[in-house]
Amino acid sequence: MEAFRKEREEREADRAAWEALGLESSKWSGKNLSDPIKAVEDKWLLLPAFLKVKGLVKQHVDSFNYFVDVDLQQILKANNMVSSDVDPRFYIKYTHISVGPPERADPDQGESPERFSVTPHECRLRDTTYSGRIVVNVEYIRGTKKIIRRGIEIGRLPIMLRSNKCVLTGKSEAELARMQECPLDPGGYFVVKGTEKVILVQEQLSKNRIIVETDPSKGVVMASVTSSTHERKSKTYVLTKKGKIYLKHNSVSEDVPICIVLKALGVQSDKEILQLVCGHNEDYREAFAANLEDAARLGVFTQRQALEYMGARVKVNRPRPFGAPGGGMQGPRRPAWEEAMEALATIVLAHVEMEGMDFRPKAVYVAVMVRRVLMAMKDEKLVDDRDYVGNKRLELAGQLLALLFEDLFKKFNQDLKMNIDKVLKKPARTEEYDVLKALTFHAQSEGITQGFVRAISTGNWSLKRFKMDRAGVTHVLSRLSFISALGMMTRITSQFEKTRKVSGPRALQPSQWGMLCPSDTPEGEACGLVKNLALMTHITTDVEEEPIVRVAFMLGVEDINLATGPEIHHPDTFMVNVNGSIVGLTRQPGRFVSSFRKLRRAGRISEFVSVYINHHHKTVHIAADGGRICRPMIIVEKGLPRVTEEHIKLLKRGSVTFDDFLRKGLVEYLDVNEENDSYIALYEREIVPATTHLEIEPFTILGAVAGLIPYPHHNQSPRNTYQCAMGKQAIGAIGYNQFRRIDTLLYVLVYPQQPMVKTRTIELINYDKLPAGQNATVAVMSYSGYDIEDASMINRASLDRGYGRCQVFRKNVTLIRKYPNGTFDRLADAPIDEETGKPPDKYGALQADGIAGVGEQLRPGDVYINKQSPANANDNSFNANILDSSNASIVQYKNTPMTYKSPVGGIVDKVMLTETENDQTLVKVLIRQTRRPELGDKFSSRHGQKGVCGLIINEEDMPFNDQGIKPDVIFNPHGMPSRMTVGKMIELLAGKAGVLKGKLQYGTAFGGSKVEDMSQILIENGFNYAGKDYLTSGLTGEPMEAYVYFGPIYYQKLKHMVMDKMHARARGPRAVLTRQPTEGRSRDGGLRLGEMERDCLIGYGATQLLLERLMISSDAFEINACQECGLLGYNGWCPLCKSSKRVAKLTIPYAAKLLFQELMAMNVVPRLILDDA
């Protein structure tokens, strides 16, 4: 009790100190301006504090939470009414929606409240979906009464792990262990039908922003906007054509001269147009003047004329909006000007909000677009870069689910409405119509539930409403190693086509500094298109816009609708945009932005709202939309970082959190645009008076996967990229629950070790707790000649002692099915062989229940589930006799056993029996193999240096140093010079020093243990400072002539093992159709003598060999050919000539005979003209 009180007092004291800190530090306290700024030690500690609240997978979780807590309500609000066309009094209105905790769809028996509770692990094992109920409150009319009902289920929503609704959130390690969940598992994925699915982050061009592009070959300048609102998505272009400017839009059949558009939008006089577009700038006026003529020549002077002109070109075959009265019939055609008015109001630039029918905001917006085009025509530097990260938005799981839900919900309502109409149409009803029944009935048909499950499990997002049809949105979470799972959660895919030849989208963008990892991208096809988040990145969710607009007005912004052209384009005027729409004007952008930032730092505005000045466009942009990439930075004021040692001290004590730093205005989030408007110092020593921010830690520009590499800043850059790909293939630990899981394929290292040379990132992402590799003692030298082309030598004794040993678990599943005709599968015990009176050998592992026992060894061909299926399972005629158990014997069964197929023996690791959601019995058998490394297994260090095991060498033959230390691995030095992986050499040095000192060393990027210090440790321990050792040959006992670089390097065993790939065949199965050998290892296929090999044989003239390879050893077939008619006969008889006189036997490939027959089937006669050879 005393201790508790003391602790609380301490905490309170800390809090008080924290509150007081800022006040003091603002004083000068005797410091001089020229004093060097002391580096804040341990400011990297902000990083773990940050990762506790944001970062890595938190964006997935945040986005899902936003969807469930906010977006769902908004979608409901937008679609809350279902009315009837038949009965105008009737309606059903949704008043509230919520998502419940994950529940089991098939609850246990009884009344216990626990019977619904489900854990993600149960879903994985039982192949069910981890989902919660979507519950609505409704209000509807029954007869004449208004009825209110609460808690009606309309479907089930898959729940993201570790989100607000997930049962794992906020649980302690012990509680997680009880739920068989790994505390280090990042979450952020779904469990759908037992598989773990990730919705990858999608990269897109930002919505509702003007982007100006040029096509230099055609001399076209184009400003485009993708408008996106809840109702509509459309793209509007303003482009030049032969020097004149037009508006282009999907709903308008031809490009409209821009002046006509502006006139249609109510800017009638040419002068006003000119002023609105160009202000007083003579250059622009000149460039624009031609357009004014254009309108005049077309005879368009007034708004009405302009609307008529446009109306004639508007496409009217727009789909009838859902829910409109009239039931499918086209309404009468309206006058052209009305159509134009409607199109301009609702479709063109749909995101620009209008009050009533006042087109002024849109006119200004179009004018601004035109001006941007003019600017780009005059100065090509003002063309936007669509690869700039600030112009990108990332779409996360929440947004995609919101789209899907909206679609499904609308469909649900549509069906409901149809049902209601059908019932209400009937003239006489016996009872009052209660819509609740229809509602629950619809919910039971599982449209919404199935919609979610289907979309997530197939990855096909096809939403007709938004013309969206994306495949491959979701992926199975790769559980090869902990890193591969984590790497998947930070992955970003681009919507760009992979085949396009442009390099822009693939190139490294300077603006991705600190936001996206520069190293972690795949090689080949998707290179540069698939990216990964950096360590400190966060992706924003939507922030409400209205309060921000209000704040902007309070800070002195003048309403845009009150301004005229010259005012807007006055040299001192800056336009203020909120989320891309023009809000107003300001004359003091600097003051406006700084006071806006002050409000944000004070916490009056969400920390994720960004504000920056674009001096080229003379605009101030405020962004509050979701999907922006941002990261935290230390604020620098008056040349001093606001975070001081005292702050860090309190952070170290755990009294304050990252949010306290935010709230106090010590750090803030900057998005890409604002970051590029800031002056950021990398280190304290680089701070100058103009500096606005300080980086928290330089190594955070790398992502989680690249963060594993020690000394990456010493490596050639592609090497780091290679390691990023290989780190995901390394075998190691998957999670604390790895032996509880039943995965299709699971690789686990027997003795994983944490690396001798760590990085800060490794500690932050817990790679040291779930490592994938071992510290091998490496000698960098040549040995034996079996080490060419990156092969390495491995010490046999090391293998004996467990180096590189791994376990492979493979899942085998079968359903014990019940068939519609009343029959069912069954498990049988081993049959008795009549001769020996014992079960045959291949049933040796079976137990009495027909399933192999846990721990039993399986040899190839052994039966491990002795299943039997009814012979007439597919016969759907229902037979009552079968159901009668006394007649069970009349059912004929055939054997459908599961046999073990791998060429190497295995051991039954686990057997699981359960029931699926639709009452079928599910049997999962996990079979394990333990493998020691063999010749040809693949290994790699953490520097993109992969290689195979070339030879296994006896320990006594290994070189050794004077202490008798032998290497585990001998690495060929030829792998070094061309690859320039200096980081690997430093890793060895630091590792060696670490071993000698008994301490782990750090190889953190842009920091880490210094080579000089490492050398000092080596010297102190009697070693050469360069890490080179005098080795003696194990074969002769003589010293090696050369010194050898010798020490520990962290080695990963990669998943590619010879055992899984080795394949050869002499004889084997053939394909049914062609009678040629089958293809591929899985079918025990033949090795193909391909076209190029064939060419060689032809070129050499090896005809007999050619004949043997292509026919005799493949599909030789003896045919009877008639020399008379040239057609194929049979059994020495020609059916055409009705004779056996001139029938000859010859051997041809079966494929050729097949060709002849197929040709004959097509009415083509292939005749064989035979000649004596």
Place this chain on the structure above:
Amino acid sequence: MEEPTLRIRELQKDRVDFVMSGVDLAFANSLRRVIMADVATVAIDMVEIEVNTTVLVDEFLSHRLGMIPLTSTNCEEGMRYKRDCPCLGFCRYCAIVYEIDVRCTEGEMNVTSEHLTMIPPDQWDHDEEASAAEDILAKRGKNFGVPAGPATDPDPQRKPISLVRLRKGQALKARCIARKGIAKEHAKWSPCSAVGFEYDPHNKLRHTSYWFETDEKAEWPLSKNAIEEAPPGDVFDFTAVPEQFYFDVETTGSLNPQEVCMRVRLPVPACAWKLTMQCRVWQSCKISLLR
């Protein structure tokens, strides 16, 4: 060449440091290789698992059991190789049988090599006639087959080798059969963990060329064996051959260091070598050169 001699500089329970002279390099290196790979010891070779509800799987545990060093004093004569034994499966002359039977009933517990109990041969070898050779058993040393650890070492600091940790309710029951073998076959039969070997610490023979940046002497610290030999003179003697070999043998505990060196079977004609060792610790030990 002078008489082959062996001078022991340091002898501890698990390591011996000696200087060998009067032999040529090939012989010295052979000795090193044989110490590492050809000295017979006993190690668990087969594990029959009856109950295993631990967190580690059967192969994993078997591997760990195999790696336990078992006291193998005079294993060379006190035990037969499986291949030399006329018995069908295993018998008291070619195998030692252990049982491990642990169950955790409260909290957590560590299963260690201490839990391995040797079963007297009478309980499992009933076919005494088939391979009877009583004198073999008599040749075995003290504690033969006992896992190296507190049972064989008076040092109070010595801890047994840990195998697996159990939680309440977990159990392990297995029968282990230990056999005689050499490290060529598997490293678990190796009696030593490291064999240090050096000659010519001053590099007088110039068998190697040291890498250095500025000063060879400063950059390459001399090994401790350097005090045994005179520093190099000015003149390079190109006729010189290696004479003194410095060994440092560290054992795993299955054999004591003396025995590791004594039990060497060198595959060279016995007449070619006659080794007498001058020992400070033991008066007269012979390296038996058999065959």
